[in-house]
Amino acid sequence: MTNPIADMEKAEVILLTGTNTTENHPVIAAYIKRAVQFKGTKLIVVDPRRIKMAAFAEQWLRPYPGTDVAWLNGLMHVIIKENLHDKEFIANRCEDFEALAKSVEAFTPEYVQNLTGIPAQDLIQAARLYAGAKVASIVYCMGITQHVSGTDNVKALANLAMLCGHLGVEGGGVNPLRGQNNVQGACDMGGLPNVFTGYQPVTDGANVKKMEEAWQVTGLSTKVGLTVTEMIPKAHSGEIKALYIVGENPLISDADVNHVEKSIAHLDFLVVQDIFMTETAQMAHVVLPSLCFAEKDGTFSNTERKVQRIRKAVDGPGSAKTDWEIICAISRKMGYAMNYASSREIFEEIARVTPSYGGITYERIEHEGLHWPCPTKDHPGTKILHTAQFTRGKGKFHAIAFVPPAEKTDAEYPLILTTGRVLYHYHTGTMTRKSEGLNERAPECFIEMAKADAEKYGVKAGAVATIASRRGEIKAKVKISETAVAGTVFLPFHFVEASANKLTNAALDPISKIPEFKVCAVKVLA
Amino acid sequence: MSKNRIQLMLCGGTGCHSTGSKKFEKALQQELEAKGLAEEIKIVETGCNGFCAVGPVMLVQPEGIFYQKLKVEDVPYLVEEHFLKGRPVKKFFFVEQKNKATIPHMNDIPFFSNQVYRAMRNKGVIDPEVIDEYIAREGYFGAAKALNEMTPEQVVEQIKISQLRGRGGAGFPTGMKWAFAAASPGEEKYVLCNADEGDPGAFMDRSILESDPHAVLEGMIIAARAINARQGYIYCRTEYQLAIRRLDIAIRQAKEYGLLGENILGSGFSFNIDIYQGAGAFVCGEETALMRSIEGKRGMPRPRPPFPAHKGLWDKPTILNNVETLANIPQIIIKGGAWYASIGTEKSKGTKVFALSGDVNNIGLVEVPMGLPIRKLIYDIGGGIPGGKKFKAVQLGGPSGGCIPEHKLDTPIDYEEITKVGAIMGSGGAIVMDENTCMVDMARFFMDFIQDESCGKCTPCREGTRRMLELLEKICHGEGQDGDIQSLEALAEVIGQSALCGLGQTAANPVLSTLRFFREEYETHIKEKVCPAKRCVALLKFEVNPEMCKKCGLCFKACPSEAIAWKKKEVAVIDKSKCVKCMSCFDKCKFDAIF
Amino acid sequence: MNKPNIIVINGQEYLFTPGETILTVARRNNVDIPTLCHMKNATPTGACRMCVVEVQGARSLMAACTVPAGPNMVVRTESELIAKARRMIIELMLTSGNHEDCLVCPATGDCRLQELAYKYQIKAGRFPKTKSRYDLEAVNPFIIRNFSKCLACGRCVQACNEVQVNTAIDFGYRGARTKIITKGDRTLKDSDCVFCGECIQVCPVGALIPKDAYKKARICDTKSVRSTCTYCGVGCQVNLHVKNNEVQHITGRGDAAPNFGSLCVKGRFGFDFIAAKERLKTPLIKENGAFREASWDEAIGLVAERLSAIKAKHGADSLGVLTSARISNEENYVVQKFARAVLKTNNVDHCARL
Incomplete structure (x- = not known):
């Protein structure tokens, strides 16, 4: 997020898209609901489903799934045409405005209506609302990113924010909601194939040299590595021989899991380090027991870039160890002396090699976390990004072309499937499905569909139906809901016994390599 | 305004409706037609005449003959005698209780002759469903003057000069309230009319709305002009169906005449009024709860400040006036504030409407000048206590008020004076109680009402009134103990000091005031387990005192369960195994022989 | 006429900002006024009346939590009447x-x-104890509603409507029958309730308690360890309440951003997994298609040996490491360092995209 969570209550307008906030980020949803209810904030919700937040919205726009660039370009078309853009901000802080203006020229409200189904007048009204606000925030989640056009979607959102000067100010910004407790931290820590900690590219010789010195090694690879969505197919094709998986369950979470399973079966060696015997761990050659958040010290970085402490409260079960202790032991066995006395010592090393974490210490975050970038010990942390300039200097407008979803519906697979989470479960259910209470509230998978579709395809509420894509099929109970729009069905992906990702399409965004979880073609049979 | 020789002003208030005025009207109309009189004699259904005790009532104009207790079967005789032969019918005249004298003319009847009509100046005189009749009596002249000849400041000034005070109960100066709201910044402001009358025995607002709805609308228009509001709401309890229907008609007619809506009377000023029907919760008469209710929320008071003049309905500056207050406004604007202030006491000007009820001969709605001793209200206008019984007390101000005993009856009707004797002016409920009333039981009744109607938000009111009710019930059941009175007083003090809203703060008043004047009755209940007024069933033996029994047999005849044995010239005997403790014998015995 | 913004409390002059309540000014200056229904993050309702104080000129006591401080206002926070x-x-x-x-x-x-x-x-005693008119409700997996302990203070209503904005509950009925109800007075499980448990957290008594409260240690008997919630990326600050080496309860930290006490159903109630019997306790090695328990030495030896062998045979880039969005920063750092410095590959990623 470019702005802290608390800023939500300071926005005049919030554009919320691709996030089912009340179910996935309930506490942030509360911020937004409070803003709307008590602070006069106007909410624009853009989502194909009638999510709960729509009830709080001034305007709810309902695009066809996978058409985000179209309506975003449409908004910008209206804003430029009606001269509502922030000329001063654009002149001082941005470049390539002309290219953007040209790229959105064709996206008239009528054209956008054809592509997205959003009535032209609604689009115009939303454009005026967002551009007319003194400060407006954009809030999004996986509904924006999990598309083949995911990167484009995000760039289009950034374009929109820059166009109206809603960046670098309190209450504004472009704010992705991160779905996992430390997904921000995993990225910050260099858990990515192209960067070291703090997004220092592995292809930059200076960075490599710095790391080699810090780690006392030579010969670090300068070649960008593979993403998870690339490693899996390469396991299938034999280029990847061994995988070491820490705390992940790709057998449930990845797209087209039938294929994932076959790929993993091809591996010569699979190590899984986890707190439970997950579906993925079942396939491992070696399983190593680790400790959960309540059993260790450390830090998480949340969605607003705030580094916060976790603390050991209880001892772990059996002989389970922290992930870092296990990895250190293996390193030592492999001849590299990785020795730390505590997580604090590791953190001190992180601070030394990571400019954006350079000023953060356990002492400083004892009571209240710090937002990175925090380069020095006396730096207060950075709640709002891009206040004076962008990371690269001037903000670059990207001309974005509309690319439709990778998979289209046809006579055999006439419905669009979109997937996500429900309030009562978390990701692959490894943790939440151990809770009797959560299971009672959300015991099983369901196919959420509109009444019209249920009638059309002859399925009844509460009855078990088959839902199939070109890659697989599962069975689940039909839930007829006002949330769904005719033509689109929704599946939660938590449930191994009815794994939604048997159906999803592994087509990737060309840059971020995100699979298109949010759109694939399916059919529903009684 | 009519060509008719005679107009029959037949009361069409809720009270007379319930005693059969509608059937009577139909029969009368048919008879007039049958006799060929329909052209020259016109029946006008008016709003509440006020003299509800003797309904259905009818005033024959222009003669001014007042008929009471009319029945369908009397129609032919009445028409024949009065309207054909010109001989007013004595048997329908008012009969004075004291000397049994019949009084033919309305203006000679003490009930009417002692009243001064301002808020009720049109009651019984016009057809409330015909705007022209209202206009014919200076209707909307005040609004026209306020809109076209006066600035908002001048309007507020006149109200200030009139010294009119809120007739809903608290008596806050209306002019000041308006001045606050007028000075509050904001484009959006509201004028509200509180017609959520909820006190037991009160029907002032209902009667005014039924008899003269336009006066209230006009008052609201003037108020809107004063504070520059564009929207008004009348919050009326849904049980008042006749009032709501007449308001509906009045609003529609006013709109047709350009007296409501856009650009009223060409002044450029626009104002609309809608009716909001409340579900009848007592607490919704409290201003902040009323506003929340209009907002569609649960009617619960919120703390003040902020006061509604700054943050009221939807947090916008709002004035809330009671029906009677608003009905006074048009005349003040027409005749000037000084005219209004010309009657009354130093701090209480003008008139006050009361709903007389209980143990009083002339039950009904009356309007009297401020300063009138309460004794006159009860004896001259109310006609005294029926059945030769003795007066005991009058409860003013409903559940928030207090009782005034015999020795304080000369207290003048004046906000401060009434407060001094432990009651409040209130909205105008006046419940008269005779010697057969047990004051502990009366306090228990009001506490039961308050406990039931407490919104439940604040601890002192919700829990405190429950405890007080428990104690009162205990005392009435003969289970009172030493210390109970002290507990009642301690609770009353804390509730009065710390409850959230006005209703809560005054909830203990009936107990405090009965303790003040009738403490010995509490003590007798507690110490001797006796109810002096013989009302608390648990404290009665249901036996006949042979020394006092005059052997008349009235009790025997009244007993519904054949529990009383009696023979001529013998003392009655009650068989307790058959007695159902219905109190019928107590009510009938004239000699106080049953205990 | 600009009156100075000074209020006198117990004879002391204090500065205030217009709009501040008497309570706010008093608390800032360490003047103790007891409260019960007052909540920092919701509109004061003035319901319980514990905070009544004397304001000079007022005809009754005033609730300090709702009355705004005014210029030259003279307040007493303790007196015989107040104590009474x-x-x-x-x-x-x-x-x-x-x-x-x-x-x-x-x-x-x-x-x-x-x-x-x-x-x-x-001590209670002067008045008879009243039985609750409403039965205890426990037909949902998370929250027990014990109406016999409810003070109708309205904190839960404020929490639900103003903090979490789920609008599932409100006051219902009247007088002594007052009850906190859902729409239509249904049970929580059939209402708009999403079991965030904010109401439990703010309940000043034992009227709202976690479903398994009777099987767990009381909060007052536990040690509280501050941490960060392990579910989504919001990073809610929590207290883990520990006794007997077990997390008994999780509550939100009222004094810390970003959640200021709020949590969701998963964060507050979904911690059974910590002590789940299915937790892995010892390294496992697969032999002939089945796992067997192994010592750490053996397991680590095997992993090191196999990874070294594959690296030697197929090169470093035949190895891949998936680190995790679930583990700590320190652990992620160590995992990627292991991939890069030990295995010598940049094939390291995690499920950020999933």
Whole structure:
């Protein structure tokens, strides 16, 4: 997020898209609901489903799934045409405005209506609302990113924010909601194939040299590595021989899991380090027991870039160890002396090699976390990004072309499937499905569909139906809901016994390599 | 305004409706037609005449003959005698209780002759469903003057000069309230009319709305002009169906005449009024709860400040006036504030409407000048206590008020004076109680009402009134103990000091005031387990005192369960195994022989 | 006419900002005024009346939590009348339901009524104990509603409507029958409730308690360890309440961003997994298609040996490491360092995209 969570209550307008906030980020949803209810904030919700937040919205726009660039370009078309853009901000802080203006020229409200189904007048009204606000925030989640056009979607959102000067100010910004407790931290820590900690590219010789010195090694690879969505197919094709998986369950979470399973079966060696015997761990050659958040010290970085402490409260079960202790032991066995006395010592090393974490210490975050970038010990942390300039200097407008979803519906697979989470479960259910209470509230998978579709395809509420894509099929109970729009069905992906990702399409965004979880073609049979 | 020789002003208030005025009207109309009189004699259904005790009532104009207790079967005789032969019918005249004298003319009847009509100046005189009749009596002249000849400041000034005070109960100066709201910044402001009358025995607002709805609308228009509001709401309890229907008609007619809506009377000023029907919760008469209710929320008071003049309905500056207050406004604007202030006491000007009820001969709605001793209200206008019984007390101000005993009856009707004797002016409920009333039981009744109607938000009111009710019930059941009175007083003090809203703060008043004047009755209940007024069933033996029994047999005849044995010239005997403790014998015995 | 923004409390002059309540000014200056229904993050309702104070010129006591400070306002926070009112209010609350079973109440030690009763030394007794008109509700997996302990203070209503904005509950009925109800007075499980448990957290007594409260240690008997929630990326600050090496409860940290006490159903109630019997306790090695337990030495030796062998045979880039969005920064750092410095590959990623 470019702005802290608390800023939500300071926005005049919030554009919320691709996030089912009340179910996935309930506490942030509360911020937004409070803003709307008590602070006069106007909410624009853009989502194909009638999510709960729509009830709080001034305007709810309902695009066809996978058409985000179209309506975003449409908004910008209206804003430029009606001269509502922030000329001063654009002149001082941005470049390539002309290219953007040209790229959105064709996206008239009528054209956008054809592509997205959003009535032209609604689009115009939303454009005026967002551009007319003194400060407006954009809030999004996986509904924006999990598309083949995911990167484009995000760039289009950034374009929109820059166009109206809603960046670098309190209450504004472009704010992705991160779905996992430390997904921000995993990225910050260099858990990515192209960067070291703090997004220092592995292809930059200076960075490599710095790391080699810090780690006392030579010969670090300068070649960008593979993403998870690339490693899996390469396991299938034999280029990847061994995988070491820490705390992940790709057998449930990845797209087209039938294929994932076959790929993993091809591996010569699979190590899984986890707190439970997950579906993925079942396939491992070696399983190593680790400790959960309540059993260790450390830090998480949340969605607003705030580094916060976790603390050991209880001892772990059996002989389970922290992930870092296990990895250190293996390193030592492999001849590299990785020795730390505590997580604090590791953190001190992180601070030394990571400019954006350079000023953060356990002492400083004892009571209240710090937002990175925090380069020095006396730096207060950075709640709002891009206040004076962008990371690269001037903000670059990207001309974005509309690319439709990778998979289209046809006579055999006439419905669009979109997937996500429900309030009562978390990701692959490894943790939440151990809770009797959560299971009672959300015991099983369901196919959420509109009444019209249920009638059309002859399925009844509460009855078990088959839902199939070109890659697989599962069975689940039909839930007829006002949330769904005719033509689109929704599946939660938590449930191994009815794994939604048997159906999803592994087509990737060309840059971020995100699979298109949010759109694939399916059919529903009684 | 009519060509008719005679107009029959037949009361069409809720009270007379319930005693059969509608059937009577139909029969009368048919008879007039049958006799060929329909052209020259016109029946006008008016709003509440006020003299509800003797309904259905009818005033024959222009003669001014007042008929009471009319029945369908009397129609032919009445028409024949009065309207054909010109001989007013004595048997329908008012009969004075004291000397049994019949009084033919309305203006000679003490009930009417002692009243001064301002808020009720049109009651019984016009057809409330015909705007022209209202206009014919200076209707909307005040609004026209306020809109076209006066600035908002001048309007507020006149109200200030009139010294009119809120007739809903608290008596806050209306002019000041308006001045606050007028000075509050904001484009959006509201004028509200509180017609959520909820006190037991009160029907002032209902009667005014039924008899003269336009006066209230006009008052609201003037108020809107004063504070520059564009929207008004009348919050009326849904049980008042006749009032709501007449308001509906009045609003529609006013709109047709350009007296409501856009650009009223060409002044450029626009104002609309809608009716909001409340579900009848007592607490919704409290201003902040009323506003929340209009907002569609649960009617619960919120703390003040902020006061509604700054943050009221939807947090916008709002004035809330009671029906009677608003009905006074048009005349003040027409005749000037000084005219209004010309009657009354130093701090209480003008008139006050009361709903007389209980143990009083002339039950009904009356309007009297401020300063009138309460004794006159009860004896001259109310006609005294029926059945030769003795007066005991009058409860003013409903559940928030207090009782005034015999020795304080000369207290003048004046906000401060009434407060001094432990009651409040209130909205105008006046419940008269005779010697057969047990004051502990009366306090228990009001506490039961308050406990039931407490919104439940604040601890002192919700829990405190429950405890007080428990104690009162205990005392009435003969289970009172030493210390109970002290507990009642301690609770009353804390509730009065710390409850959230006005209703809560005054909830203990009936107990405090009965303790003040009738403490010995509490003590007798507690110490001797006796109810002096013989009302608390648990404290009665249901036996006949042979020394006092005059052997008349009235009790025997009244007993519904054949529990009383009696023979001529013998003392009655009650068989307790058959007695159902219905109190019928107590009510009938004239000699106080049953205990 | 700009009057200075000075209020006098107990004879001391204090500066205030217009809009601040008497309570806010008093608290800032360490003047103690007892409260029960007051919540920092919701509109004050003035319901419980514990905070009544004397304001010069007012005809009755005023609730410090709702009355704005005014210029030249003179306030007393302690007097005989105030003490009388507070004592009576506590007594009324104590007798308003079942508040005499502290020995077996889960809220003991974490109960505002208990604290106040202790402070003012109030015992119930003058008034008869009233039985609750409403039965205990426990037909949902998370929250017990014990109406016999409900003070109708409205904190849960504020929490639901103003903090979480789920609008699932409100006041219902009237007078002594007052009950906090869902729409249509249904049970929570058939209402708009999403079981965030904000209401439990703000309940000043034991009227709202976690479903398994009776099987767990009381909060007052636990040690509280501050941490960060392990579910989504919001990073809610939590207290883990520990006893007997087990997390007994999780509550939100009221004093810390970003959640200021709020949590969701998963964060508050979904921690069974920590002590789940299915937790992995020892390294496992697969032999002939089945796992067997192994020592750490053996397991680590095997992993090191196999990874070294594959690296030697197929090159470093035949190895891949998936680190995790679930583990700590320190662990992620160590994992990627392991991939890069030990395995010598940049094939390291995690499920950020999933």
